[in-house]
Amino acid sequence: NAGVTQTPKFQVLKTGQSMTLQCAQDMNHNSMYWYRQDPGMGLRLIYYSASEGTTDKGEVPNGYNVSRLNKREFSLRLESAAPSQTSVYFCASSERWTDEQYFGPGTRLTVT
Amino acid sequence: QKEVEQNSGPLSVPEGAIASLNCTYSDRGSQSFFWYRQYSGKSPELIMSIYSNGDKEDGRFTAQLNKASQYVSLLIRDSQPSDSATYLCAGKLSGGTSYGKLTFGQGTILTVHP
Numbered sequence: 001n002a003g004v005t006q007t008p009k010f011q012v013l014k015t016g017q018s019m020t021l022q023c024a025q026d027m028n029h030n031s032m033y034w035y036r037q038d039p040g041m042g043l044r045l046i047y048y049s050a051s052e053g054t055t056d057k058g059e060v061p062n063g064y065n066v067s068r069l070n071k072r073e074f075s076l077r078l079e080s081a082a083p084s085q086t087s088v089y090f091c092a093s094s095e096r097w098t099d100e101q102y103f104g105p106g107t108r109l110t111v112t
Numbered sequence: 113q114k115e116v117e118q119n120s121g122p123l124s125v126p127e128g129a130i131a132s133l134n135c136t137y138s139d140r141g142s143q144s145f146f147w148y149r150q151y152s153g154k155s156p157e158l159i160m161s162i163y164s165n166g167d168k169e170d171g172r173f174t175a176q177l178n179k180a181s182q183y184v185s186l187l188i189r190d191s192q193p194s195d196s197a198t199y200l201c202a203g204k205l206s207g208g209t210s211y212g213k214l215t216f217g218q219g220t221i222l223t224v225h226p
Contacts, residue, residue, distance in 0.1 A: 033213075043156070043200070043216040058213075090155055099144045099204045101214060103155040 001026050004104035006091050012110045013081045021076040021107050023091030031094045032074035033058075033101065034066060036087040043090070049074055050096075081111045115139060116203050118217035127226050131188040133199050135217055138182070141206025145177055145184045146214065148200040156200055160186060191224040198222070 004025045013019055025032065034046040045058030049068040063085060065077045074093075078085060088108050092101040119134045135145075144163050148156035160175040162168045162184065168175045174187040184203070188195055201217040 040218075042218045045213065048213060098161065099214065100146065100158055100161055101202075102158060106155050 003027065004091055004093055004102055006089075006104035006107050008107060009105065010108050012112065013078075014112055015082060017081050018077065018079050019081065020078075021089055021091075021109075022073070023075065023104055024073045025091075025093040025102075025104075026072065027093060027095070027102065028071070029093035029102075030071070030096050032068065033092040033094075034064075034074070034076045035090045035092065036060065036085075037090060037106075038087050046076065046089075081109075083111045085109065086111045115205060115215045116201055116217040118199075118201050118220045122221035122223060124223045124225060125191050127191060127193060127224055129191050129224075131191045131195065131222055131224065133186040133188075133201070133220050133222065135184045135186075135201030135203075136182055137184070137203050137215075139203070139205045140179075140182060142182075142203045143206060144204040145175070146202045147173075147175060147184075147186045148202065148216075149195075150198045150200060150219070152197075188222075191222075193224050193226055196223050 007022045030051045033048040035043045037043050044060050047066040049055045052071045067075045088106050090106045091104040094101040116137050125131045147160040149159050150156045162175040162177045172189045176185045198219040198221050200219045202214040
């Protein structure tokens, strides 16, 4: 099992450009999450999906949109990138009954 | 007030010593707690889960939960240089219908020196 996979691993965008970060899990988990991690700020939840067909805002949703494409895949879209969105983005998934979250390898995004 | 707070660190211990990492939380109804290890440039890796009061041991790691005092700790026995990493405490807050939604502390950097 690959666990949680994310693409791309690295990305550089110019201000105003758009992009989609992809995430997939093969653990048959119901719930999926997108976090960003910044120095001194810890992990902050952007959006989550408790189950296929549902999505909810987390702590820092502004400037992002998400799509739960199916049970396996959860994508994060930046419509108009800003330098403040320079960060490391992690996707995670969990089984409802244990709440244990498993993380993907991350995407390092730089917006210039 | 942050909902999950970790001792500020950084923490430095000699090889072979016990490393003690602490975390407090503000939501008295919180049920589940987790410790993650994150190496520099890598993603968080789950190392311990604890759901009830008391101790839970797994190899060199012991997680302790005290709901009355609202704290969680992680003890690492016989610390090794390979344990050098940032340790994140996370808790599932009570209330709502947000299954699995966790709140993370800021992390404690642990360095184990030979």
